[in-house]
Amino acid sequence: xxxxxxxxxxxxxxxxxxxxxxxxxxxxxxxxxxxxxxxxxxxxxxxxxxxxxxxxxxxxxxxxxxxxxxxxxxxxxxxxxxxxxxxxxxxxxxxxxxxxxxxxxxxxxxxxxxxxxxxxxxxxxxxxxxxxxxxxxxxxxxxxxxxxxxxxxxxxxxxxxxx
Numbered sequence: 001x002x003x004x005x006x007x008x009x010x011x012x013x014x015x016x017x018x019x020x021x022x023x024x025x026x027x028x029x030x031x032x033x034x035x036x037x038x039x040x041x042x043x044x045x046x047x048x049x050x051x052x053x054x055x056x057x058x059x060x061x062x063x064x065x066x067x068x069x070x071x072x073x074x075x076x077x078x079x080x081x082x083x084x085x086x087x088x089x090x091x092x093x094x095x096x097x098x099x100x101x102x103x104x105x106x107x108x109x110x111x112x113x114x115x116x117x118x119x120x121x122x123x124x125x126x127x128x129x130x131x132x133x134x135x136x137x138x139x140x141x142x143x144x145x146x147x148x149x150x151x152x153x154x155x156x157x158x159x160x161x162x163x
Contacts, residue, residue, distance in 0.1 A: 008119060008133040010153045013063060015071050016130060023071060023128035024051075029089040030102050041088065049086040050125065053105050053147065054079055056118040063132050066120070072127040073120065080114060081107050084124060087153070096158060101151040106144060113140040121153060 020026075028050035034042045054073065057080040059066060066077055073079070086102030115138040122129045131153055 006139075010119075010121065010131045010133050011063075012131050012154060013067065013071060013129050019071060019128055023126045024123035024130055026089050028123070028125075029087040029099070032088055032090040035090075041090070047086070049084045049102070050123065051085050051087050051130075052082050052122050052124045053085055053107075054120040054122060054129075055081045055083075055107055055114075055116065055145075056120065057115045058138070059117045059134070061134060061136060063129075063134065066118070066132070067129055071129055073122065073129055083107060085147075094158070097156045099153045099156070101147060101149055101153070104149045105147040107141075107146075109141055109143055109145060111142065113142050115139065116141050116145070 027045070028047050030041075030047060031044045032041045033044040036042065056066070056077060058078050066073060068074055083105050085105045088098075088100040088102050090098040090100060092098075116135065117138040118132055118134040120129050121131045
Protein backbone atom coordinates (compact mmCIF):
# COMPACT_ATOMS: atom_id res chain seq x y z
CA UNK A 1 0.00 0.00 0.00
CA UNK A 2 1.25 3.46 -0.85
CA UNK A 3 2.02 6.05 1.81
CA UNK A 4 -0.75 8.61 2.29
CA UNK A 5 -0.87 11.94 4.08
CA UNK A 6 -3.87 13.39 5.87
CA UNK A 7 -4.49 16.82 7.31
CA UNK A 8 -5.84 16.99 10.85
CA UNK A 9 -7.45 20.25 11.91
CA UNK A 10 -7.04 20.46 15.69
CA UNK A 11 -9.62 22.48 17.57
CA UNK A 12 -9.28 23.68 21.15
CA UNK A 13 -11.81 22.21 23.57
CA UNK A 14 -14.56 24.59 24.76
CA UNK A 15 -12.88 25.10 28.17
CA UNK A 16 -9.29 25.37 26.87
CA UNK A 17 -8.70 28.95 28.01
CA UNK A 18 -10.52 28.54 31.33
CA UNK A 19 -8.15 25.67 32.19
CA UNK A 20 -4.96 27.22 30.78
CA UNK A 21 -2.19 26.98 33.41
CA UNK A 22 -4.62 25.13 35.69
CA UNK A 23 -5.19 21.67 34.15
CA UNK A 24 -2.22 22.02 31.77
CA UNK A 25 0.72 24.35 32.02
CA UNK A 26 3.05 26.31 29.79
CA UNK A 27 5.81 25.29 32.23
CA UNK A 28 5.30 21.68 31.09
CA UNK A 29 6.02 22.69 27.49
CA UNK A 30 9.42 23.20 25.87
CA UNK A 31 9.75 26.99 25.81
CA UNK A 32 11.60 28.24 22.76
CA UNK A 33 14.10 30.97 23.67
CA UNK A 34 15.50 31.52 20.17
CA UNK A 35 15.33 30.20 16.64
CA UNK A 36 18.62 29.43 14.89
CA UNK A 37 19.36 30.41 11.29
CA UNK A 38 18.62 26.83 10.18
CA UNK A 39 15.18 26.98 11.85
CA UNK A 40 16.09 24.76 14.80
CA UNK A 41 15.04 25.83 18.29
CA UNK A 42 16.98 26.69 21.43
CA UNK A 43 15.05 26.06 24.66
CA UNK A 44 15.03 27.86 28.01
CA UNK A 45 13.85 24.74 29.84
CA UNK A 46 13.84 20.95 29.43
CA UNK A 47 10.60 19.41 30.67
CA UNK A 48 9.58 15.81 30.08
CA UNK A 49 7.05 14.78 27.49
CA UNK A 50 4.02 15.81 29.54
CA UNK A 51 1.26 15.39 26.99
CA UNK A 52 -0.43 12.58 25.06
CA UNK A 53 -1.92 11.99 21.65
CA UNK A 54 -4.89 9.66 22.04
CA UNK A 55 -6.14 7.53 19.12
CA UNK A 56 -9.90 6.90 19.14
CA UNK A 57 -10.98 4.16 16.76
CA UNK A 58 -14.76 4.36 17.27
CA UNK A 59 -16.71 7.34 18.54
CA UNK A 60 -19.18 10.13 18.05
CA UNK A 61 -18.99 13.25 15.90
CA UNK A 62 -19.05 15.86 18.70
CA UNK A 63 -16.43 16.54 21.38
CA UNK A 64 -19.15 16.85 24.04
CA UNK A 65 -19.80 13.12 23.60
CA UNK A 66 -16.18 12.36 24.54
CA UNK A 67 -15.67 14.56 27.60
CA UNK A 68 -16.71 14.54 31.25
CA UNK A 69 -17.76 17.86 32.81
CA UNK A 70 -14.16 18.36 34.06
CA UNK A 71 -12.74 18.12 30.53
CA UNK A 72 -11.30 14.61 30.88
CA UNK A 73 -12.07 11.68 28.60
CA UNK A 74 -15.13 9.61 29.49
CA UNK A 75 -14.26 6.06 30.56
CA UNK A 76 -16.81 4.72 28.06
CA UNK A 77 -14.72 6.00 25.11
CA UNK A 78 -12.78 3.28 23.32
CA UNK A 79 -9.10 4.28 23.16
CA UNK A 80 -7.09 2.35 20.57
CA UNK A 81 -3.66 3.70 21.62
CA UNK A 82 -1.95 6.54 23.46
CA UNK A 83 1.51 8.01 22.78
CA UNK A 84 3.32 10.51 24.99
CA UNK A 85 4.61 13.69 23.42
CA UNK A 86 6.09 17.05 24.23
CA UNK A 87 4.84 20.42 23.10
CA UNK A 88 6.82 23.50 22.04
CA UNK A 89 5.72 26.95 23.21
CA UNK A 90 7.00 29.33 20.51
CA UNK A 91 6.50 33.04 21.21
CA UNK A 92 7.20 35.64 18.54
CA UNK A 93 8.27 39.27 18.90
CA UNK A 94 4.61 40.36 19.15
CA UNK A 95 3.92 37.88 21.99
CA UNK A 96 1.78 35.76 19.72
CA UNK A 97 2.32 32.06 20.38
CA UNK A 98 2.32 28.77 18.50
CA UNK A 99 1.83 25.45 20.29
CA UNK A 100 3.63 22.77 18.28
CA UNK A 101 4.54 19.11 18.56
CA UNK A 102 8.07 18.84 19.99
CA UNK A 103 9.17 15.55 18.38
CA UNK A 104 7.73 13.11 15.89
CA UNK A 105 5.07 10.77 17.32
CA UNK A 106 4.46 7.30 15.87
CA UNK A 107 1.57 4.92 16.30
CA UNK A 108 2.77 1.46 15.27
CA UNK A 109 -0.36 -0.28 14.03
CA UNK A 110 1.07 -3.35 12.37
CA UNK A 111 -0.32 -5.35 9.49
CA UNK A 112 -3.97 -4.74 10.25
CA UNK A 113 -6.58 -2.13 9.40
CA UNK A 114 -7.49 0.10 12.33
CA UNK A 115 -10.17 2.78 12.04
CA UNK A 116 -9.28 6.33 13.02
CA UNK A 117 -12.24 8.36 14.21
CA UNK A 118 -10.47 11.00 16.32
CA UNK A 119 -7.13 12.15 17.71
CA UNK A 120 -7.15 13.97 21.04
CA UNK A 121 -4.38 15.97 22.70
CA UNK A 122 -4.39 15.85 26.48
CA UNK A 123 -2.28 16.61 29.51
CA UNK A 124 -0.71 13.33 30.71
CA UNK A 125 -1.03 14.19 34.41
CA UNK A 126 -4.47 15.77 34.74
CA UNK A 127 -6.03 13.96 31.76
CA UNK A 128 -7.53 17.28 30.61
CA UNK A 129 -8.26 17.17 26.88
CA UNK A 130 -6.83 20.33 25.35
CA UNK A 131 -7.81 19.76 21.74
CA UNK A 132 -9.11 17.32 19.20
CA UNK A 133 -9.55 16.42 15.57
CA UNK A 134 -12.68 14.37 14.89
CA UNK A 135 -13.27 12.87 11.46
CA UNK A 136 -16.89 12.85 10.30
CA UNK A 137 -16.27 9.36 8.91
CA UNK A 138 -13.53 7.13 10.25
CA UNK A 139 -10.93 5.79 7.83
CA UNK A 140 -8.66 2.76 8.05
CA UNK A 141 -4.95 3.04 8.78
CA UNK A 142 -2.36 0.27 8.42
CA UNK A 143 1.27 -0.15 9.48
CA UNK A 144 2.38 3.20 10.90
CA UNK A 145 0.77 6.57 11.59
CA UNK A 146 3.29 9.38 12.01
CA UNK A 147 2.72 12.90 13.32
CA UNK A 148 5.70 14.97 12.20
CA UNK A 149 7.60 17.19 14.61
CA UNK A 150 6.53 20.32 12.72
CA UNK A 151 2.82 19.89 13.48
CA UNK A 152 1.34 23.17 14.71
CA UNK A 153 -1.70 22.60 16.89
CA UNK A 154 -2.65 26.26 17.39
CA UNK A 155 -1.67 29.84 16.81
CA UNK A 156 -2.72 31.97 19.75
CA UNK A 157 -2.71 35.61 18.72
CA UNK A 158 -3.79 38.88 20.19
CA UNK A 159 -6.44 40.67 18.17
CA UNK A 160 -5.86 44.39 17.83
CA UNK A 161 -8.72 46.77 17.25
CA UNK A 162 -7.56 50.16 16.00
CA UNK A 163 -10.88 51.63 15.15
